[in-house]
Amino acid sequence: KSKSLQKGNYLFFNDAINTQVQHDLLLESKLHLAIEKNELDVLYQPQIDVATGLIYGVEALVRWYNPKLGHISPVEFIKVAEDVGMINEIGRFVIEKSLTDILRFNRDSDIQLQLSINISPKQLMEPDFISHLIKVTTDMAADHTLVTLEITENVLINDLAKVQPILQAIRDYGFKLSLDDFGTGYSSLSYLSNMPITEIKIDRTFIDKFLTNSQSESLVKTIIAIGQLCDLTVIAEGVETEEQYARLRHYGCDLVQGYYFDRPLPLAKLTSIYQKKTRYPEADSQRDNALY
Numbered sequence: 001k002s003k004s005l006q007k008g009n010y011l012f013f014n015d016a017i018n019t020q021v022q023h024d025l026l027l028e029s030k031l032h033l034a035i036e037k038n039e040l041d042v043l044y045q046p047q048i049d050v051a052t053g054l055i056y057g058v059e060a061l062v063r064w065y066n067p068k069l070g071h072i073s074p075v076e077f078i079k080v081a082e083d084v085g086m087i088n089e090i091g092r093f094v095i096e097k098s099l100t101d102i103l104r105f106n107r108d109s110d111i112q113l114q115l116s117i118n119i120s121p122k123q124l125m126e127p128d129f130i131s132h133l134i135k136v137t138t139d140m141a142a143d144h145t146l147v148t149l150e151i152t153e154n155v156l157i158n159d160l161a162k163v164q165p166i167l168q169a170i171r172d173y174g175f176k177l178s179l180d181d182f183g184t185g186y187s188s189l190s191y192l193s194n195m196p197i198t199e200i201k202i203d204r205t206f207i208d209k210f211l212t213n214s215q216s217e218s219l220v221k222t223i224i225a226i227g228q229l230c231d232l233t234v235i236a237e238g239v240e241t242e243e244q245y246a247r248l249r250h251y252g253c254d255l256v257q258g259y260y261f262d263r264p265l266p267l268a269k270l271t272s273i274y275q276k277k278t279r280y281p282e283a284d285s286q287r288d289n290a291l292y
């Protein structure tokens with residue numbers, strides 16, 4: 001009896017792996033042509049300055065729509081892109097497109113948006129990552145201090161001795177560095193002091209439950225306090241309700257981002273909403289977030 005059960009489990013496990021492999025192969029085959037076929041796009045999610053209630057900047061978030069596969073989440077295809085050596089090409093696309101878009105926004109507007117770009121660990125460790133970034137920003141005459149690179153703690157799984165000088169070089173050129181999804185990985189306080197970061201981004205999972213879960217609440221308060229002590233900007237991601245916003249404001253969080261303010265927006269939508277100054281929370285009730 002137990003033998004056939006084991007066999008059953010084994011087959012199930014095997015099937016699940018096969019399905020995952022086939023799925024990844026399918027994504028990979030389509031991903032190779034995605035840029036050429038214009039299937040990638042970048043959306044922009046506003047980040048709000050808590051002190052003023054005004055937009056501070058945006059996070060660039062890549063999107064992939066394939067006619068056969070439909071919308072594919074970046075969580076899925078970034079992983080595949082890393083595995084098959086395509087992350088550089090996609091990463092460069094995001095850097096070039098988002099810089100072009102936000103510089104245009106800034107040129108045509110009274111406000112100057114900051115731009116945050118997600119950088120995967122593999123992309124960051126690529127030998128010519130920095131030289132490409134410098135070339136693009138120089139070609140576009142972009143002020144480096146407008147740009148924040150979001151990295152995750154996974155970066156630190158790589159040799160810290162290798163990562164540290166790369167991060168330092170990025171900072172020396174004037175770019176900012178944010179530690180994304182903070183609280184979910186293996187970070188320790190010593191990393192914070194060893195790494196030349198300028199911002200910590202509290203992960204959405206804590207924002208989800210910090211109003212009702214006292215452990216998450218302590219964690220959020222502590223991260224904000226550490227940020228203030230270390231002179232780091234603290235941003236909360238995944239803010240979905242007015243109550244969450246109010247509490248984060250009360251704790252002294254610097255920046256907030258989430259569906260309560262805006263979903264990730266196409267450039268045209270960002271422009272139509274934000275080229276005129278918009279202050280939160282008053283402005284929000286006027287808009288229908290469900291549309292995009």
Ligand code: C2E
Nearest residue numbers: 061062074075078094118119120238239240258259260264
């Ligand atoms: P992330 O950098 O932590 O981005 C935040 C994710 O949370 C985004 O999902 C965003 O759409 C979503 N989000 C924002 N506000 C809310 C909210 O209030 N509630 C909820 N439930 N979700 C919210 P998205 O766009 O699907 O991106 C997922 C992840 O994919 C990102 O996590 C990032 O790790 C990665 N990613 C996205 N774009 C890029 C990129 O251009 N390059 C790289 N390397 N990774 C990217």
Ligand code: MG
Nearest residue numbers: 059118150180
């Ligand atoms: Mg991010």
Ligand code: MG
Nearest residue numbers: 180181201237
């Ligand atoms: Mg994040």
Ligand code: MG
Nearest residue numbers: 181203204237
């Ligand atoms: Mg996240």
